[in-house]
Amino acid sequence: MANILQSLNRTVAVGVILTIILLGIMAAAYNLSFDIDFWRTISRYLHVISGVMWIGLLWYFNFVQIPNMPNIPDEQKPAIGKVIAPAALFWFRWAALATLITGLLTLVLYYGHERSISALTFTLISDYSDPQALTIGIGMWLAIIMAYNVWMIIWPNQKRALGIVEADADTKAKSARTAMLFSRTNTMLSVPMLFAMVAAQNLS
Numbered sequence: 001m002a003n004i005l006q007s008l009n010r011t012v013a014v015g016v017i018l019t020i021i022l023l024g025i026m027a028a029a030y031n032l033s034f035d036i037d038f039w040r041t042i043s044r045y046l047h048v049i050s051g052v053m054w055i056g057l058l059w060y061f062n063f064v065q066i067p068n069m070p071n072i073p074d075e076q077k078p079a080i081g082k083v084i085a086p087a088a089l090f091w092f093r094w095a096a097l098a099t100l101i102t103g104l105l106t107l108v109l110y111y112g113h114e115r116s117i118s119a120l121t122f123t124l125i126s127d128y129s130d131p132q133a134l135t136i137g138i139g140m141w142l143a144i145i146m147a148y149n150v151w152m153i154i155w156p157n158q159k160r161a162l163g164i165v166e167a168d169a170d171t172k173a174k175s176a177r178t179a180m181l182f183s184r185t186n187t188m189l190s191v192p193m194l195f196a197m198v199a200a201q202n203l204s
Contacts, residue, residue, distance in 0.1 A: 040106070040109045043102060044110075047103050047105075047106050051095075051103075053095035055194070057091060057095065058092065058187060059187065059190075062187045065084075065088075081163070085158070086162060089158055093151060096146070099143065100143060103140060104140075107120075118130055119140065121137070122134055132200050135199050135200040136196065139194075142193035142196065146193065154179050154183055154186075157176070157179040158179045160175035161173075161176035161179055
């Protein structure tokens with residue numbers, strides 16, 4: 001077991017194998033078939049996995065890294081800026097994109113074409129009242145705004161702030177502040193976004 005846990009790749013691989021075994025047991029016990037319900041489950045699972053990675057890293061930045069940066073001695077800060085932050089930002093931005101894509105896929109698989117359009121337009125162009133579609137639509141638009149912030153604002157500014165691309169000291173400082181403010185914006189939006197996602201599952 002120690003041999004597995006000493007390697008992240010092996011740890012994740014065993015986690016995937018255990019999930020496949022669990023899926024096989026469920027398939028045998030409940031006569032599961034590769035129908036729409038199966039693909040809905042897989043899509044939602046991938047959406048949750050991606051979302052946990054994305055929001056987990058967002059909250060890590062805002063609850064752990066940013067508040068504690070002033071407490072780190074100057075000679076130790078390069079370890080954060082040159083090693084930890086770029087690695088975290090890699091998973092952060094791609095998890096945001098994966099969450100968005102799997103979320104849209106899950107929406108279509110569960111709601112179909114018409115209700116998906118209804119959700120994304122806040123039911124404004126539909127002929128019926130649909131509180132579930134309205135709620136999930138609000139959650140999705142909040143997530144879309146957050147993903148836009150990640151790719152179009154936070155990441156470009158972080159590249160300058162961390163020295164991944166050339167920038168003078170003034171630009172680095174401004175970029176670091178901009179990235180922080182939009183990261184805080186995403187943290188703020190994540191609270192109602194998650195509520196909307198959960199609430200939509202309990203509305204009919």
